[in-house]
Amino acid sequence: xxxxDLTTLRSDxxxxxxxxxxxxxxxxxxxxxxxxxxxxxxxxxxxPQREAAILAQLGQSTPELQPAxxxxxxxxxAQSRTLEQTLLTKEEL
Numbered sequence: 862x863x864x865x866d867l868t869t870l871r872s873d874x875x876x877x878x879x880x881x882x883x884x885x886x887x888x889x890x891x892x893x894x895x896x897x898x899x900x901x902x903x904x905x906x907x908x909p910q911r912e913a914a915i916l917a918q919l920g921q922s923t924p925e926l927q928p929a930x931x932x933x934x935x936x937x938x939a940q941s942r943t944l945e946q947t948l949l950t951k952e953e954l
Contacts, residue, residue, distance in 0.1 A: 896945040
């Protein structure tokens with residue numbers, strides 16, 4: 862079996878990047894809803910136990926990718942917290 866050429870591989874990566882972008886936009890829309898709920902119920906933006914549980918689950922089936930996956934998700938969660946805090950500060954809920 863022959864390996865796909867570089868152009869094909871990059872095209873596949875580009876497609877995945879578009880899908881990841883779409884999913885992240887959807888995730889941030891949910892984060893806005895979470896922020897509104899937290900504002901109504903006076904809950905803090907950060908939930909360290911939940912974040913730790915999410916990070917612990919990552920990479921269980923592919924341990925060699927666990928550090929990379931955890932780093933990516935730490936960034937996603939940090940950006941989510943920033944968005945929540947911005948919304949709460951501006952009271953855009």
